[in-house]
Amino acid sequence: KKATCKEEGSVTYTCENCGETETVSTKKTKHDYREEQHKNATCTENGYSISVCQVCNDKKKEEIVAKGHSKGIRNKTTATCKAEGYTGDTYCRTCKTLLEEGKILPKLEHQWNDGTVTKRATYETAGELTYRCRKCAAKRIISIEKLAYPKVGTSYTISGNEYKVSKPGAEVILVKTSKTTKNVTVPAQIYAQGITYKVTSIGAKAFNNNKNLTKVTIGTNIVEINSNAFFNCKNLKTVTIKSVYLTRKTANKKAFKNAHKKLVIRVPKKVKKIYKKIFKGLKVK
Incomplete structure (x- = not known):
């Protein structure tokens, strides 16, 4: 069977x-x-x-038996310094069902470099320090404060003459000159450490005891000549004053005490009458 x-x-x-x-x-x-x-x-x-x-x-x-979801990620983006990121949505590769929504990632912190001075600060204008992000090349500019002017009393020696700051960033006094100089010009201004200063005053004893001095030219910005500025300059015969700003309060003949007996002071025509009064007793032309 x-x-x-x-x-x-x-x-x-x-x-x-x-x-x-x-x-x-x-x-x-x-x-x-x-x-x-x-x-x-x-x-x-x-x-x-x-x-x-x-x-x-x-x-x-x-x-x-059911296979279960085959998970995948889509719409994922990396956060940068410029834009937010996204963790991505979780979905099934087989049935395309959205399983879980992603989350927003915050922007990253910039990673700044050590910075470069892109504009130097001066006494007149502020400077700039530029930082750049190592990741995204973004830039960040920080202001650099103006340079502080040298303080009152700061000393400069130029062409053998010593000047001291009387008004920061603006004016200086001539306080000392070489004892061996015969012919001296007191300039209208000097240039030191990037600053142009007006020379506005001749200090007491600035030319004191310079027996070699014979001729002096005083610049246009002088407003004061202190007493004894040319004390005991026995060979000083000619002084040319280009400034028109002197007054009885800021200058007098004591500035030329013990100078040469035949000292002649030459002055601008428009202030000749005034300067004769200021330097009364001296020969003013």
Whole structure:
């Protein structure tokens, strides 16, 4: 008897000598299943497969387990110094379902370099210090304060003459000159440490005891000649005053005490009358 997928079969053996028989059962055969229905599993739902045996019509259903989401990230951006970033949205690569929205990332801090002086500060204008971000090349400009003018009393020596600041950034006094100079010009202004100063005053004893001095020219910005400025300059014969700003309060003949007896003071025509009064007793032309 042939075995089927429903029933066992049997085989009968007969002895050739005595004719005795023996029957042995045989195992059922396997079902000849053919799939007739199929539903694919999704990320979240199970699927199934239904098969039917072509011999005995037996049906078999097998469950197909859901695969689960295959997670991916989209719309991800990195935060920079210029713009916010985004962690990205989590979605399923298979079913394209949005699983989780991302979060905004704050802008990063700029990473400034050590800065470069792009505009030097002067006594008149402020300077600029420019920093640049090492990541995004953004720039940040900080003002540098104007330079502080040298204080009153600051000393400068120019062409052998010593000057001291009387008004920061503006005026100086001539306080000392070389004892060996014969011909001296007191300038209208001097230039020191990037600053132009008006020479407005000749200090007491500035030319004191200069026995070699014979001629002096006094610049246009002098407003004061202190007493004894030319004390004991016995060979001083000619003084040319170009300034028109002297008054009885700011100058007098004591400035030329013990100068040469024939000292001549030359002055601008328009102040000649006034200067004769100021230097009364001296020869003013």
